Amino acid sequence: MRILIVGAGGVGSAAARIAVRREFFDRLIIADYDPARPQALVDELGDARLVAAQVDASSADSVAALIAEHGATHVLNAVDPRFVMPIFDGCFAAGVVYLDMAMSLSRRHPDRPYELPGVKLGDEQFAKEQEWKDAGRLALVGIGVEPGLSDVFARYAEDELFSEIDELGVRDGANLVVAGYDFAPSFSIWTTIEECLNPPVVYERGRGWYTTAPFSEPEVFDFPEGIGPVECVNVEHEEVLLMPRWTGARRVTFKYGLGDEFIEVLKVLNKLGLDRTEKVTVKGVEVSPRDVVAACLPDPATIGDKMTGKTCAGVWVTGTGKDGQPRSTYLYHVVDNEDTMREYNSQAVVWQTAINPVIALELLATGVWSGAGVLGPEAFDARPFLDLLGGAYGSPWGIQERTPA
């Protein structure tokens, strides 16, 4: 296996740091628009299988040419979702396996954005599903942590724990704190605003996909391993688009544990128009208000060593167990920032995203996973994935039984 990682940012770098500890691949090409970034990573890791390269991720031709140049067999897209389509198309043209951790972007419904989906997350990719299937090529989409590990948990729950699933409720929460700041998000505020102010999507069998207003259906979810209760709200996320394609769940939701404080901040930014990206004129200069908000906050890339706490990703599954009794189970994965900083020099949120595509690549390399078409993680057997995660990769996951309603 010859892997190409497109993007040497936080997640791409963490994926390389995780991969070099494994034997399943022959070569790993790390490419970025800025060639200094992958080169720094190659220098840091000192593994003879690594090569740095330059790529323009906005060009399918540039991606296909790089694949050909290095004879890559598998491509992991680790850049932001604006570049999904050119990389996806470049991989198809080059005839290699494609993996990503976020899917093609949505566009809101022009008239009724808070009721109906417009273009949904992943729609542009699924529109090309038949081509990939006919060509016998594989695109494994949404294989980060969320989407990704959450979808693996959904598959596992349906196969091994439940006979009937009422709801697959992805629930994400953390107790990460950054010392020395009144307010310091642990990830890009620009992206958080984008994600959280888009209309959240919900799936219900019989009704299909529909949207709601931002921050809808607030719920306090009690996260395990000391994180505790966090206020969660509906947020637009890929799992809601993926899980209904391969599971029989009646309802699929994604709720993000933003917490009261963060929700209030986002609501105020929206209310005052400070979330806008279109420039405004301020005493003769033109600026985007959202860029000003970002400029006033510390850079999340620089705060990993000031951060403490844990982050939790998981799926709360409710329905009927294999024994015919009501069952309520939370399958989860918790990562402590102190551990990932010490062992991988990566902060918890990006590390937890990056480990999953590396495991998927290993399962593809060994032939345990295989397929053709545009497939989510639910389309594959969950057990070997979870065995590697908690076993050889040393990052345990958990199952928590809850009292059924």
Added chain:
Amino acid sequence: MRILIVGAGGVGSAAARIAVRREFFDRLIIADYDPARPQALVDELGDARLVAAQVDASSADSVAALIAEHGATHVLNAVDPRFVMPIFDGCFAAGVVYLDMAMSLSRRHPDRPYELPGVKLGDEQFAKEQEWKDAGRLALVGIGVEPGLSDVFARYAEDELFSEIDELGVRDGANLVVAGYDFAPSFSIWTTIEECLNPPVVYERGRGWYTTAPFSEPEVFDFPEGIGPVECVNVEHEEVLLMPRWTGARRVTFKYGLGDEFIEVLKVLNKLGLDRTEKVTVKGVEVSPRDVVAACLPDPATIGDKMTGKTCAGVWVTGTGKDGQPRSTYLYHVVDNEDTMREYNSQAVVWQTAINPVIALELLATGVWSGAGVLGPEAFDARPFLDLLGGAYGSPWGIQERTPA
């Protein structure tokens, strides 16, 4: 009398609209940094006594030169408080009467900002009191509505209603709503941020002035004439600095009926550093975050026709009445936006501010009020002011008796 109004914003324009209905002056020069603004006002009002001019309010020399050019005798400062000192100094240099509606800015105590005052509101002006007195020149400071009418009420209460005052509690509240906006402050957000995030100041006889944390001592005050209960909190305001200089009240406070929503907005702006005035670099351009916030919101001067409701300014006086009995009295002035829009094309909050300096100018023109030094409204007889307000100016004020505690 030849009046120069510096600033053709909301308050300056409303003052001109009110003044042109009166006969007490010979000429009214309206000046602004942007000469188009006063010219539009002169065109709108069609009064031969009016002249438009250009001025740089940040320069005492520019102000003094304009005074000399037009032979102004009285200057009303109607720009934001950052420009108090250059206009104040320019008036002293030119030998004319100075009036303002907000005083020189405070600076917080370097070590214990929420316990001790640093530089207080008006300190820079009062530092020059002796010069003004010696020169026989008058600076009438804080003669808007709050400070201003509130201070007149305090004078009136002490002279005519109370033998002993325990507390002069300024209480300001409104039920104004702006249609079509999620959030549209009815007053300058720049000034509101300045006022509300500075440490509030409180006066107690024996202890003197001290400060607290922002939003301290929340209290629901029931405002008259249908406005009803509003959550009020301590806010830094000039009355607390002015009233103890000319009255014998044991305690002086200012509480602003911000309401829950506005308090939350201000807290978030502060938490994110968006209240800061120092410039930040945003993708190569430099802007003050607070200016960006102001640029994202509708201009308060332009939303009057979309606004409905009333605003109330007043002083809650508690102590011993002239009859020796405990007394609790709220002296207040309520303005309905519908009335001020219809009759003056000015929204209620700026109109309520602007009417008071016009009345003061009339009292100075007619010789009913006179003095030398840096004087607050409390230093003058309240009765003729209140008679003009409710009488010739047609804007009634009220006295509400409350049950003493």
